[in-house]
Amino acid sequence: MEVKGEVTTRLTFGFRCHPNYGNDLRKQYNIIMADINDSTMLESMAKQVAHKGIKTRKVGKIDRKVILNSNYMLA
Numbered sequence: 001m002e003v004k005g006e007v008t009t010r011l012t013f014g015f016r017c018h019p020n021y022g023n024d025l026r027k028q029y030n031i032i033m034a035d036i037n038d039s040t041m042l043e044s045m046a047k048q049v050a051h052k053g054i055k056t057r058k059v060g061k062i063d064r065k066v067i068l069n070s071n072y073m074l075a
Helices: 018-037 041-050 064-069
Strands: none
Touching: 018 064
16 A cells, blocks of 8 residues: 555654753643643534534543643653
8 A cells, every 4th residue: 555645653743952942842842731631622623523512521630730740741
C-alpha cells in the first residue's frame, strides 16, 4: 500500500526550543493540558460536527495540580 503525503504517528508534532528554555516550555505545555482537562472542548467539538446539541460527560478527572506538577505529561 502506497501512502502519499506526510504521515505522523505522534500525538503532537513536537516542540523545539533552546535548552535554556526547556523547563519553561514544559510548564507552558502542562498549563495548556490542564486548561484542556478543565474545559468542555469535547462537547463543543461534538456540537460543531453534528450541528446539534450533544451531551458528553467525562469518565475520569485528573486534578489540575497533578497535571501542572508532572514532569512529562504525555510520557
